[in-house]
Each structure stands twice: as structure tokens, then as C-alpha cells.
């Protein structure tokens with residue numbers, strides 16, 4: 436397994452008045468110290484409107500996953516009262532330890548009120564974290580905004596869940612954007628794709644994903 440290490444470069448500036456240490460590269464690799472969990476097709480469960488064939492809401496080409504859904508689509512199960520979704524659930528569940536999701540995401544301008552990645556399962560409620568795009572900004576649930584100006588570009592998402600400490604950390608493009616408590620332990624799993632928020636959702640919702648990986652800390 437090849438890992439890219441972002442090494443911080445240090446520059447010593449010596450002046451007449453002293454010596455200053457300047458960190459000229461603040462980037463960190465959130466996967467440092469983690470080990471990749473190898474995934475194949477058996478680790479993916481596809482969820483889509485129950486009355487619609489998968490290929491009308493999902494495609495996989497050139498290693499790019501593309502998910503889309505409409506606001507008036509059906510939920511993933513007959514009888515469910517949840518919003519429409521086209522998502523991949525990553526199996527198996529985890530319930531302890533330190534886990535990480537990584538992927539490159541793309542959300543086209545126009546998609547709004549859409550969860551693009553989540554951790555499902557919790558002691559309190561149904562989810563540990565939802566990351567939604569509203570008008571190009573990323574929000575943790577409905578609020579707060581944790582990053583802005585994300586339409587029409589690829590951005591890297593790293594989501595670390597320390598179940599043992601009850602903490603979730605979000606990195607966008609290697610910058611820490613959120614560190615918060617989780618919602619208590621449970622049977623947990625990562626999901627990515629598009630899932631309508633309760634309100635203020637665009638009629639059409641789409642996200643694309645590539646290089647999706649799961650890591651675990653030993």
C-alpha cells in the first residue's frame with residue numbers, strides 16, 4: 436500500500452534579531468497512522484427509490500460513482516417515511532474503535548439540501564453525523580456551516596469517528612473543519628451519495644464520488 440505523506444517543511448529564518456520557525460505547509464494527512472480496510476463489491480449496499488431501477492439513479496464509470504435523486508422520488512423502502520435517497524451503505528457495521536471514511540466528492544451547482552455523506556447509527560437518533568450541501572456550502576446537519584463554495588469542484592472529505600472517545604472530526608481538503616461529539620455508540624456505518632434533507636431541498640440532487648476508502652486505526 437502506497438501512502439502519500441505530506442511532510443511539513445520548516446524554514447529557519449535568521450535575522451539580526453533572532454531565529455523564527457515558520458511552518459510553510461499546514462497540510463496534514465488525516466489518514467496518517469491508519470490502515471486501509473480493503474473494500475470490494477460485497478462491501479457496498481445500494482439504496483435507491485424502491486420503485487426505480489438502480490441504473491436510473493446511479494452510474495459507475497471510469498471509477499466515478501454518480502448518484503442522483505429527485506425530491507418527489509419514493510423512499511428506499513415501501514412504508515418508510517424518510518426522504519428520497521440514492522446512497523451506498525458500506526458494510527460491515529462497526530461499533531468500537533477509530534474508523535475513517537475518505538473520498539473525493541463533486542456536487543454540481545443546483546443541488547441543495549442534500550446529505551452527501553453520513554454515519555448512520557447512534558445511541559440517540561438515527562445518525563452520528565450528516566454532512567449536507569446547501570447552496571454550495573457544507574453544513575453539519577442544518578447548522579452550522581463548516582465549509583463554503585464547494586459547487587462544481589472536486590474536494591476531499593475525511594471523516595474520523597473515534598467511537599471509544601465519542602468524537603467525530605471532519606476534514607475538507609486536509610483542513611480540519613469540525614470536531615464534535617458523536618451521538619453515542621451503536622451499530623454504525625458510513626454512507627455516501629445523495630439523501631434529501633427535511634426541508635429546502637432542490638428538485639434535482641446529485642453527488643459524484645471517487646477514490647472512496649475506509650481506514651481503521653490499529
Ligand SMILES: *[C@@H]1O[C@H](CO)[C@@H](O)[C@H](O)[C@H]1NC(C)=O
Pocket residue numbers: 473474475476477478
Ligand atoms: C471481498 O471482501 C470480502 C470481505 O472482506 C471477502 O470475504 C471476499 O473474499 C472478497 N472478494 C473478493 C472477490 O475479493
Ligand SMILES: *[C@@H]1O[C@H](CO)[C@@H](O)[C@H](O)[C@H]1NC(C)=O
Pocket residue numbers: 544545571586587
Ligand atoms: C450557480 O448557478 C447560479 C444560477 O445559474 C449562479 O447564479 C451561481 O453563480 C452559480 N454558483 C456557482 C458557485 O457557480
Ligand SMILES: *[C@@H]1O[C@H](CO)[C@@H](O)[C@H](O)[C@H]1NC(C)=O
Pocket residue numbers: 515516517560561
Ligand atoms: C429514525 O428513523 C425512524 C425510521 O425511519 C423514524 O421513524 C424516526 O423518526 C427517526 N428518528 C429520528 C430521531 O430521526
Ligand SMILES: *[C@@H]1O[C@H](CO)[C@@H](O)[C@H](O)[C@H]1NC(C)=O
Pocket residue numbers: 569577634635
Ligand atoms: C429554509 O428556508 C427558509 C426560508 O428561506 C429559512 O428560513 C430556513 O432557515 C431554511 N432552513 C434551513 C434548514 O436551511
